[in-house]
Amino acid sequence: MKFVVVVFDGLRPDQLAEKVTPNLCAFAKLGLVLGDHTASFPSETRVSSAALATGSHAGRHGIVANKFFANGAAIDGASLPALLSLGSRQGGVMTSVAIGEVLAKHGKTMLAIGSQSQGSWGLSNWGNWQTGGPAYWVHDAQRFGSNPIIRGIASRFPELPTAEQPALQTIKRVVDGFLSYVTSEVVPELTLLWLSEPDISYHMFGLVHPSARHVLSKVDQEFGRILDWWEGTRRSDRVQLIAASDHGHAIIGKNVCVADYLGKAGFKVADTLEAGADVVVKPQRAVNLWVRDQDLGLLGEIHDCLSAAPWYGVGFSRTMAGEIPRIVGTLPHSAVMFEHARSPDLSFVLGDCAATDPDCNPEAVFYDGSYPLGVGMHGGLTSYELSALGIFAGDWFRQGTLTTPTGIVDLAPTILTGLGLPIPVTVQGRLIEEALLSCEGMPSDHVEDVSVSVSNSVRSAKVRRDSYGGHLYLKGTDYQWFRSLGNGDQSTVHTR
Ligand SMILES: [Zn+2]
Numbered sequence: 234m235k236f237v238v239v240v241f242d243g244l245r246p247d248q249l250a251e252k253v254t255p256n257l258c259a260f261a262k263l264g265l266v267l268g269d270h271t272a273s274f275p276s277e278t279r280v281s282s283a284a285l286a287t288g289s290h291a292g293r294h295g296i297v298a299n300k301f302f303a304n305g306a307a308i309d310g311a312s313l314p315a316l317l318s319l320g321s322r323q324g325g326v327m328t329s330v331a332i333g334e335v336l337a338k339h340g341k342t343m344l345a346i347g348s349q350s351q352g353s354w355g356l357s358n359w360g361n362w363q364t365g366g367p368a369y370w371v372h373d374a375q376r377f378g379s380n381p382i383i384r385g386i387a388s389r390f391p392e393l394p395t396a397e398q399p400a401l402q403t404i405k406r407v408v409d410g411f412l413s414y415v416t417s418e419v420v421p422e423l424t425l426l427w428l429s430e431p432d433i434s435y436h437m438f439g440l441v442h443p444s445a446r447h448v449l450s451k452v453d454q455e456f457g458r459i460l461d462w463w464e465g466t467r468r469s470d471r472v473q474l475i476a477a478s479d480h481g482h483a484i485i486g487k488n489v490c491v492a493d494y495l496g497k498a499g500f501k502v503a504d505t506l507e508a509g510a511d512v513v514v515k516p517q518r519a520v521n522l523w524v525r526d527q528d529l530g531l532l533g534e535i536h537d538c539l540s541a542a543p544w545y546g547v548g549f550s551r552t553m554a555g556e557i558p559r560i561v562g563t564l565p566h567s568a569v570m571f572e573h574a575r576s577p578d579l580s581f582v583l584g585d586c587a588a589t590d591p592d593c594n595p596e597a598v599f600y601d602g603s604y605p606l607g608v609g610m611h612g613g614l615t616s617y618e619l620s621a622l623g624i625f626a627g628d629w630f631r632q633g634t635l636t637t638p639t640g641i642v643d644l645a646p647t648i649l650t651g652l653g654l655p656i657p658v659t660v661q662g663r664l665i666e667e668a669l670l671s672c673e674g675m676p677s678d679h680v681e682d683v684s685v686s687v688s689n690s691v692r693s694a695k696v697r698r699d700s701y702g703g704h705l706y707l708k709g710t711d712y713q714w715f716r717s718l719g720n721g722d723q724s725t726v727h728t729r
Pocket of ligand 1 (some may be wrong): 277
């Protein structure tokens with residue numbers, strides 16, 4: 234048995250439509266749709282790459298954000314050299330075993346072709362590209378591909394435009410590279426193709442803009458080429474084809490600047506914690522803060538200041554004995570599987586705009602970063618950001634729609650089981666047994682609501698969580714406001 238996994242970066246499953254994505258819709262009909270499939274936290278691409286590669290969450294694999302702060306320095310996970318430098322100082326880039334490492338150890342081949350950021354690509358096939366596996370980062374195969382077959386394939390193509398947006402030629406190159414490889418070589422045990430669209434165009438236009446729809450239709454056409462190949466080879470090679478995404482998208486409704494807010498409140502915000510700075514802020518949809526000497530008094534003051542703001546959603550801090558959060562008024566990092574030596578002292582997700590303006594788009598969220606209003610964004614805990622695509626097809630899987638909770642961390646253990654390879658002890662996901670044809674009709678486990686809430690004088694925040702077979706799935710957030718902050722009516726319960 235073999236697996237081909239196609240990741241559509243940022244594709245929210247409710248964006249599939251017959252007129253825009255006919256190939257994906259046809260594929261969904263002949264395969265098995267994971268109907269309750271979710272991302273990991275934070276729902277950022279490099280974190281998700283590590284989660285897909287290792288079958289574990291940030292608290293175990295250690296890539297705690299796209300950009301984070303470790304050993305007193307900023308780490309930009311888009312840079313593979315930056316990740317390698319971190320790993321050399323901290324005994325490993327990721328602290329979970331990746332599927333590429335398992336395949337390499339057992340003499341199996343992993344083909345990995347991607348157009349996402351260099352760091353995300355490196356994480357997604359960790360252990361493969363370092364050991365001479367057929368790995369191709371389409372922006373620079375010579376620099377990151379040590380495999381002679383891949384170098385030969387890459388040399389046939391003209392150079393891609395730099396930072397192409399939308400990335401139409403770039404995603405086509407991923408599929409061209411794949412089809413070139415399987416035309417001349419044996420189909421590898423595992424292929425991972427990562428298309429950087431529709432994420433790039435969602436960040437440019439939002440989800441429903443005609444330009445974003447156009448790009449999604451082009452993405453679907455590229456998938457159609459893979460589907461055509463699969464129809465011809467699926468039986469002879471027992472190829473299981475998986476269409477997946479790493480996270481979904483919400484919409485930027487309002488911009489905020491957390492560093493400015495804290496600066497105006499009198500805190501000294503800086504890029505490092507040297508020279509008397511109070512706090513380093515790494516913002517996005519999830520805002521991460523590292524505080525001088527991890528001082529509990531200072532952390533409490535900063536959290537009190539932040540949690541009074543209308544854009545504050547729900548906060549997380551270090552997990553103490555008894556699953557108690559270090560900072561009063563937050564949840565422990567462990568509540569969202571985020572407790573790691575590299576985790577920030579305080580993290581919070583920015584809230585929903587509907588919490589302060591009930592008339593606005595329910596998908597609209599607060600955001601701290603450089604993207605403009607109205608475009609797509611992810612990283613937080615809304616159901617829109619957590620919603621991920623998962624469609625399985627092949628003779629190992631049954632058809633239809635699964636209603637049981639599944640997550641992106643479940644893909645690695647499911648694939649490893651199909652390949653007959655051992656599952657590393659660091660894996661937190663599960664074999665999606667109910668997806669298998671051989672298990673059709675087997676009774677489902679009970680889905681338990683294990684949501685957690687935290688309140689302060691302004692609001693109550695709930696992180697919705699499901700437990701299935703002892704595995705935790707993050708489903709979204711709900712906020713209830715106790716009093717108005719003078720910016721609209723926050724007295725009603727906001728539920729999604
Ligand atoms: Zn992504």
